[in-house]
Amino acid sequence: MGELMVRNSVERGWSPRNRVALVSAPWPLFSRPSIQLGTLKAFLGARIPGLRVDAHHLYLRLADAIGFELYGSISERSWLAECIYGALLFPGNAGSIERLFTREARGRSPLRDAGFHGLAESVRQVTGAILDETDWSAYGLAGFSASLCQLTASLHCIREIKKRAPGLPVVVGGSSWAGESCAAWLRHFPEIDAIVLGEGELPLTELVRHFQSPPAERVPLCSPAIVTREKVLRGEGESGFCQLGSLEELPTPDYAEYFETLRNLPSGRAFFPTLPVETSRGCWWRRPGRGGGGGCAFCNLNLQWEGYRSKGAEKVVAEIDGLTSRHRALSVAIVDNVLPSKDIPRVFGGLSHLGKDFRLFAEVRASISREDLEIMRKAGVEELQVGIEALSTRLLARMNKGSTTIQNLEIMKLCEELSILDFSNLILQFPGSDEEDVRETLKGIDFAEVYRPLRPVRFWLGLGSPVHRAPRSHGIRAAFNHPHYAGIFPKPFCREARFLIQGYRGDLGLQRRLWRPVVARIKAWERAYHRMRAASGGQPPLSYRDGGDFLLIQQFRPRGPGLNHRLSGVSREIYLHCASHRSVAELVQRFPKISEDRILPFLRGMVEKRLMFQEGDRFLSLAAALCRKSGEASF
DSSP: OHHHHHHHHTOTTOOGGGEEEEEEOSOSOTTSOOHHHHHHHHHHHHHSTTOEEEEEEHHHHHHHHHOHHHHHHHHTOHHHHHHHHHHHHOGGGHHHHHHHHHHHTTTOHHHHHHOHHHHHHHHHHHHHHHHHTSOGGGOSEEEEEOOTTOHHHHHHHHHHHHHHOTTOOEEEESGGGOSSOHHHHHHHOTTOOEEEOSOOHHHHHHHHHHHHSOGGGOOOOOOTTEEEHHHHHTTOOOOOOOOOSOGGGOOOOOOHHHHHHHHTSOGGGOOOOEEEEOSEESOTTTSEETTEESOOTTOOTTTTOSSOEEOOHHHHHHHHHHHHHHHTOOEEEEOOSSOOGGGHHHHHHHHHTTTOOOEEEEEEOTTOOHHHHHHHHHHTEEEEEEOOBOSOHHHHHHTTOOOOHHHHHHHHHHHHHTTOEEOOEEEESOTTOOHHHHHHHHHHHHHHTTSOOOEEEEOOEETTSHHHHSGGGGTOOEEEEOHHHHHHSOHHHHHHOOOSEEEEESSHHHHHHHHHHHHHHHHHHHHHHHHHHHHTTTSOSEEEEEOSSEEEEEEOOSSSOOEEEEEEHHHHHHHHHTTSOEEHHHHHHHOTTSOHHHHHHHHHHHHHTTSEEEETTEEEEOOEESOOOOOOOOO
């Protein structure tokens, strides 16, 4: 494979002015091509005739070289990822970097066995060998896309490439460079020639055309999204975004180089990759007005966008159909921050009609309807990340989620019912949370433990998030770069730069104490859920079968023997009607022959038996239906 790549890199007949390198450094998921590179490659190729764009997925090459298991262990934790190349960039900080790596690697056997110094040296040698396979002087511009986990790796690769091709202009972009630190980056890292703010299609097109022109004929770069050293010296600094008005302008991503590398892997290491696809940019919940709530308080995922834009349903279906046919792959990850809810029926209905056995992943809000989720499941959605975040309605309000505990339990139940793996988070230690939030959370877990456990995630302060912008309202007295950065980067740079992950002073100690019972409860939940799943033969631990005029409910419990319940007549009808949460007033209207005085005791009895959940005057039946033929998923 190395000989093939060298031969391609020095092909004759291509002027450097007409060649661009796009680079994605470690440590993204190795099982996916970079959507940033694929999208930019396709866009530049369509906009600039005669331009050759080469996409270098360096992370896949590294994963193959050091082993997929070891690579995966590192890529799962951003601090681990930043430590490896951080030690190569800043050897003077090797001691503090190793200590950080050792703390973060605790309990991960592949990393313990590798050893930090040996691992860093191995990564250095492999990275150098990979970079040596390409003639970087054959390019007129190199662009690096860097998100979380790619910061130090990108800087190391840029530095090494500049050694090999000193005159090569290098531009960087992506969420790792978001914020207000362009001047600091350009001042401390002279290998970087320009920074793109926000999405890259239009600014990168301008940069390519700029460097295609002879030096004497180049006009000044005018895009507000391009920051150069010259602009900083003139006092212009950061300015703004320059983005597409419509995502319909985007061609289908081009992942050719990723799949070329994949085809050349030894057969024993080959795998079926997941194709990333985007249907929208931004977050419709973040938009003020028009149904938006200004965004979740903890979220800083949309710093690189202005507004919210989505592709048409027909375009999305055509892209997924084309990509899966071209690359003979059926796993697709829709990488939007949140799906455009209005297009779900058309997008996933269109995918169903293609007749392909897709395995799809997406992120949705908890307010998604049963009907939309059933359409998605039929199309092949087997994995979801739902914006659950909390099982306390008080805390959800503080997070500005626009959802409630009863909604979150309903979507968790639907995932069980439809055999969809729910990889959702439960945020711990949210600043300003109190004992009542913790009590509500523990109560929510008591009722949720028959569903797949949520993944506990400690709150981290994101640069530019609503909490970061209004710290005092969340009990934060001061915010600053996370202390781990000072252990990796030189201190003079840390004093000037602002990183995506922030540290803060506030109620950290209090929050750790408050949430300890929840941490312990989640561990017990994980153990109990898998025991109940095994005891139920792989079925949902709380489920029902409908007999037409009676209902059989099977209840496996984390403690004690399982129970069986039979509901008949109106009791059955009420329970089924509460498959979606209902208020008492709605139930009285639906069953006018039964008084509220008769309905309430039944509902409360169901809650006492953990067969229903009550929030205020609303009730939700918790048992998942077994009768829905929606396919199987492996738990």
